[in-house]
Amino acid sequence: MTQLQKSPTAWIIGGSSGIGLELSKRFLQDGYQLCIFAHAGVEEVVTRLQQLSPVVRGYLVDVQQEVTLETMFTQAAQQFGAPTIVINSAGISVAKSFEEMTSQEFERQININLIGSRNVAHAALPFLYQARTLTVKNPKLVLIASAAGLVGCYGYTGYCSSKFGVVGLAEVLRMELRSKDIDVAVVCPPEVDTPLVEAERKHGSQITAQLKQLGGSMPVTKACQEIYDGIQTSQFMIMPGTQARILTKIARVLPDLYRGQIDKKLDKIIEQYG
DSSP states (O other): OOHHHHSOEEEEETTTSHHHHHHHHHHHHTTOEEEEEESSOHHHHHHHHTTTOSOEEEEEOOTTOHHHHHHHHHHHHHHHOSOSEEEEOOOOOOOBOTTTSOHHHHHHHIIIIIIHHHHHHHHHHHHHHHHHHTTOSSOEEEEEOOGGGTSOOTTBHHHHHHHHHHHHHHHHHHHHHGGGTOEEEEEOOOEEESHHHHHHHHHSOHHHHHHHGGGOEEEHHHHHHHHHHHHTSSOSEEOOOHHHHHHHHHHHHOHHHHHHHHHHHHHHHHHHHO
């Protein structure tokens, strides 16, 4: 075994920006080898991250195409060995009402967020099994979903549909893979200050933006520290942010009360911005 293969390895899909990039920094600081997979900006990000550690490589992928994932995952495994942890952070959102959203916009969110998560999981499993046979006790698959995968949000028909699906996918994978010693976690953050969110604030719905504040908003560094800490545990559902945890718990335990309060808040917001 080479020196590179002696260190734990993290694969982060969607690691060139936002939550994925911030998590990448933490893995490097903890001595991991790092493989970043993204559809764009890979070379620039790798150059920046190599200032933290030389053991980082980048690969161009499209999560909608499983064959490209299989090819790049194979290359990564040949360079760094099997992964200790695989994180899918690739995702998009379109903040429009259902009537305004085109079928293409809706399908694109499903294809990238949900089908992409399925493709990453399916393509990564052989390599996670390989890691398990190399004395990694419980290799881990982590899917980044959203608090919008647990509670609905006005103007997020495509996004919520896709992220609810990611949570369901993770739930079943957890059950199916536990007997095979593969751990699974799903991350459900509230709004996090990433380039994706910043762009949405400029061009998206004010009604959506205001309603999302019920779950709170977090700086990317704080959110990712909580996510990273959660990933290091056996916790299945990782939700950074006290406000978001309280909101989703009320929605689950007292759904009628939750919907009544949401409707009152929504009526006021629509009166102001609608």
